[in-house]
Amino acid sequence: MGAFEYRQAEEIRDAFARHGVRYLFLGKSGAILLGFPDTTQDADLFVERTPENGRAIARALLELGFALDEVQAAQIEAGKDFVQLKNGPFDLDLVFAPDGIERFEDAWRRRVEVEGFAVCHIDDIIASKEATGRVKDRESLPRLRSFREYWVRRQRS
Amino acid sequence: MRPLAIRFRYAFIRTYKPVLDDEPFRAFDTTAEYRRWCEENLPDWLGYGRVRVSAG
Numbered sequence: 255m256g257a258f259e260y261r262q263a264e265e266i267r268d269a270f271a272r273h274g275v276r277y278l279f280l281g282k283s284g285a286i287l288l289g290f291p292d293t294t295q296d297a298d299l300f301v302e303r304t305p306e307n308g309r310a311i312a313r314a315l316l317e318l319g320f321a322l323d324e325v326q327a328a329q330i331e332a333g334k335d336f337v338q339l340k341n342g343p344f345d346l347d348l349v350f351a352p353d354g355i356e357r358f359e360d361a362w363r364r365r366v367e368v369e370g371f372a373v374c375h376i377d378d379i380i381a382s383k384e385a386t387g388r389v390k391d392r393e394s395l396p397r398l399r400s401f402r403e404y405w406v407r408r409q410r411s
Numbered sequence: 412m413r414p415l416a417i418r419f420r421y422a423f424i425r426t427y428k429p430v431l432d433d434e435p436f437r438a439f440d441t442t443a444e445y446r447r448w449c450e451e452n453l454p455d456w457l458g459y460g461r462v463r464v465s466a467g
Binding site: 256257258259260263283286287289291292293294295297321322326329330334335336337338339340341345349351352353368369386387388389390392393 | 412416419422432434436437438439440442446449455457458460461
């Protein structure tokens with residue numbers, strides 16, 4: 255399996271749109287979409303936890319080439335808090351309940367569209383990283399906060 | 412700023428992460444359970460553990 259490519263991000267965007275999936279890029283992959291200069295190894299998607307959305311996600315992932323069996327598809331449809339997929343063309347984390355963000359609907363209202371990709375607002379990305387308390391997130395946070403100042407200024411100008 | 416497609420090419424990398432990459436699928440009932448699993452199973456140097464505050 256290779257690294258996540260732009261073409262594959264487009265495939266996610268288009269397949270999710272076809273199936274009506276409600277999702278947001280979160281984490282460092284979301285920050286990179288907003289312009290944060292860094293590297294990451296997978297894509298994190300904050301997905302809405304509803305039965306319809308869960309079914310749509312499973313259908314879209316199968317179409318994208320993820321090798322989901324019935325049990326795995328059912329776990330996605332049930333909206334398990336955290337699902338880690340390494341059985342497809344790229345690594346993908348589905349996060350139904352990220353730390354630091356209360357409700358999908360709130361994050362959806364604050365979302366940013368980048369070339370058709372739905373991305374969490376930088377404040378939500380930072381809030382979720384602050385809430386994890388993980389070593390790797392603590393390392394990223396000072397630069398992410400600094401990037402936020404630049405990004406907000408740029409949005410205003 | 413470089414076009415998004417170019418930034419993508421250099422932003423997403425692929426290196427093997429022990430334990431984490433050894434299963435094709437994992438699902439956790441709660442995010443707390445996932446965090447706990449990371450702390451108990453992944454090497455510290457991957458950075459998935461919580462920051463420890465040392466006493467004194």
